[in-house]
Amino acid sequence: MYAERASRLTGAVVWTTVPDGTGTGRVLPDGCMDLLWNEGRLLVAGPDTRAYLTGGADGRWAGVRFFPGTAPALLGVPAHALRDRRADLADLWPAREVRRLAARIDAAPDPARALEDLALSRAADAGPPDPLTHRIVTALAEGRPVARTADELGLGARALHRRSLAAFGYGPKTLARVLRLRRALALARTGVPLAETAARTGYADQAHLTRDVRALTGLPPTELLR
Structure with missing residues (x-):
């Protein structure tokens, strides 16, 4: 349990x-x-x-x-x-x-x-966590593009990548994919159809959602949600 x-x-x-x-x-x-x-x-x-x-x-x-x-x-x-x-x-x-x-x-x-x-x-x-780390997570969790996130934080692409590797274990694009996956699964679990879930969470279409979910979890969305 x-x-x-x-x-x-x-x-x-x-x-x-x-x-x-x-x-x-x-x-x-x-x-x-x-x-x-x-x-x-x-x-x-x-x-x-x-x-x-x-x-x-x-x-x-x-x-x-x-x-x-x-x-x-x-x-x-x-x-x-x-x-x-x-x-x-x-x-x-x-x-x-x-x-x-x-x-x-x-x-x-x-x-x-x-x-x-x-x-x-x-x-x-x-001591207190780096506030910039929290801002990176917040921006990407809201679905903002990586390039826009870097600009808003006053970081170059390489600096954002270095910070992300140290803080999250992978680059900002991978972190954005993971956080988008979490948003999509949370929405789908409320009963929202997968096509609508894909549109509302930044995927190109339902097929894109399915491919990404399978790549990150090893299962298609329908099986995973069961």
Whole structure:
């Protein structure tokens, strides 16, 4: 069973799940990175460019899903270093410190809250997030073209690309595709027909929507929405 709630860390989400072992899960790209706990292990989920399949994930899981672009400052590693990866936190931080933190979370009455406390502590040490990162996400999430976004932010195309790689793990065009996918799926789940969804979320037509959804998730929209 999966459950989530808003985090005390601005823009983040805390989630928990216990896989039932009956099939493969599918985590869709969302521009985010997650700090994960799984029965004594601490991991980091990097930014995905395609659906991540979760078959065989045993035991309890908890995670903090950070707002896009905010995790690298907390974790101390650029996002592109973890693109399409699930990495042990001990690969990024001193192993002794990670073991201590994992033991503390294991012993907590609520591991998800203890994991959130760890994220909050790291955020306090890292300081406030770069406001430009939030502006990039906001502009692209609203469907503005990448070139227009760069102009509005006073950045050249190369500077925007460099910032995006470090903050999101991929360039602004890929981030825009991922955020458009999220907008389209959210709209389609309300019952809006796919042709209208495509028109309202910036796709050329329904066929374009179908191709992009399949490329990013591995499934056509009709099957994914089921």
